[in-house]
Amino acid sequence: MSVTVRVPAKVNVQLAVGGVRSDGFHDLANVFLAVGLYDEVTVTPAESLRITCSGPDAHQVPLDRTNLAARAAGLLAARHGIDPAVHIHIAKDIPVAGGMAGGSADGAGALLACDALWGTGSSRDELLAICAELGSDVPFSLVGGAALGTGRGEQLTELEVGGDFHWVFAVADGGLSTPAVYREFDRLAEGLDVPAPVASPGLLDALRTGDASALAGALLNDLQPAALSLRPSLADTLAAGTAAGALASLVSGSGPTTAFLTKTPDDAQQVAEALLTSGTCRTARVAGSPAGGALVV
Ligand code: ATP
Numbered sequence: 001m002s003v004t005v006r007v008p009a010k011v012n013v014q015l016a017v018g019g020v021r022s023d024g025f026h027d028l029a030n031v032f033l034a035v036g037l038y039d040e041v042t043v044t045p046a047e048s049l050r051i052t053c054s055g056p057d058a059h060q061v062p063l064d065r066t067n068l069a070a071r072a073a074g075l076l077a078a079r080h081g082i083d084p085a086v087h088i089h090i091a092k093d094i095p096v097a098g099g100m101a102g103g104s105a106d107g108a109g110a111l112l113a114c115d116a117l118w119g120t121g122s123s124r125d126e127l128l129a130i131c132a133e134l135g136s137d138v139p140f141s142l143v144g145g146a147a148l149g150t151g152r153g154e155q156l157t158e159l160e161v162g163g164d165f166h167w168v169f170a171v172a173d174g175g176l177s178t179p180a181v182y183r184e185f186d187r188l189a190e191g192l193d194v195p196a197p198v199a200s201p202g203l204l205d206a207l208r209t210g211d212a213s214a215l216a217g218a219l220l221n222d223l224q225p226a227a228l229s230l231r232p233s234l235a236d237t238l239a240a241g242t243a244a245g246a247l248a249s250l251v252s253g254s255g256p257t258t259a260f261l262t263k264t265p266d267d268a269q270q271v272a273e274a275l276l277t278s279g280t281c282r283t284a285r286v287a288g289s290p291a292g293g294a295l296v297v
Pocket of ligand 1: 060061062066067068069090095096097098099100101102103104106107137175176178253254255
C-alpha cells in the first residue's frame with residue numbers, strides 16, 4: 001500500500017522584510033500565493049527510511065536525513081513512537097533552490113502522506129505545528145491558496161482570492177541559497193532604518209477582487225535587490241519578460257526564479273516563448289493560481 005500527495009509551489013506576491021531579529025531571523029509580511037506547479041510525494045512501507053527523487057533537477061536534491069521530507073516523516077513518527085520505516089519518493093517538478101518553496105512542499109507532502117499511511121489521524125493544527133518546526137514556508141505548502149505569513153513567515157492568515165491569476169516562471173541555471181540572499185539583504189541595509197514590514201492594503205484588495213492589473217502594480221519583493229546583487233543577470237530576464245508583454249515581473253522569493261504576471265493564459269504562453277528565445281533563462285513554465293494545498297491523490 002502507498003499514499004501519494006500532490007503539493008504546490010508558491011510565489012510571494014509581497015515579501016516585505018524587516019530588520020534582522022536577535023534570533024537571526026527577519027520579521028516578514030509575506031503574502032504567499034500557491035501556483036500550479038507540483039511535486040508528488042509517495043510514501044510506501046519499507047525496511048527503513050529511504051528517499052528517492054525523479055525529475056530533471058533530481059540530482060540537486062539531498063537524499064539523506066537533511067531532506068525536508070525525511071525530517072517531516074521523522075518528526076511525525078517521533079510524536080507517535082513509530083519507526084519511520086518508509087520509502088519516500090519525490091517526483092520533482094518544482095525548480096530546486098528556486099525561491100518557490102520546493103523543499104517546503106516536499107516536507108508538507110511527506111507529512112500528510114505519512115499521516116495517512118500510518119493512520120496517525122493528526123488534526124490540521126497538529127500538522128501545522130510540525131510544519132512550522134520544519135521551516136517558515138512549510139505551513140503554507142500544506143494550506144495552499146493564498147495567505148499572509150507574519151512572524152518569520154510561519155504565522156498564517158488565509159486570504160480570499162477573487163479570481164485566477166496567470167504566471168510564467170523563468171527558471172535560471174543553478175540555485176541561490178536563501179540564507180545567502182538574506183545576508184546580502186542585511187549587507188545592503190547596513191546603516192539604513194528598515195521599517196517594520198506590513199502587508200499592502202492595495203495588494204490584498206487586488207487579490208480579493210481578482211484584479212490582475214492592480215496586483216501587477218502592487219507586487220513587491222524586498223529581497224529582489226539582494227538577489228539581483230548576487231545574480232546581476234536576472235535583470236536581463238526581468239527585462240525580457242516585460243518587453244514580451246508581462247503586466248509585471250519580479251524575482252520569486254529569494255530567487256533565482258523570476259515570475260511574470262500576465263492578463264490571460266494565452267499571454268502567459270507568449271511571454272514564456274519569448275523568454276525561452278531570449279536566452280536569458282534555462283526554461284520557462286506557465287502556471288495558474290491560486291492552487292490548492294497539499295492533497296492526497
Ligand atoms: P524557499 O522558496 O522556501 O526559500 P527554495 O525554493 O529557494 O526555498 P528549495 O528547493 O526548497 O529552495 O531548496 C533549498 C535547499 O533545501 C536545497 O538546495 C536543498 O539543499 C535543500 N532541500 C532539503 N530538502 C529538499 C527537498 N525535498 N527538495 C529540494 N531541496 C531540498
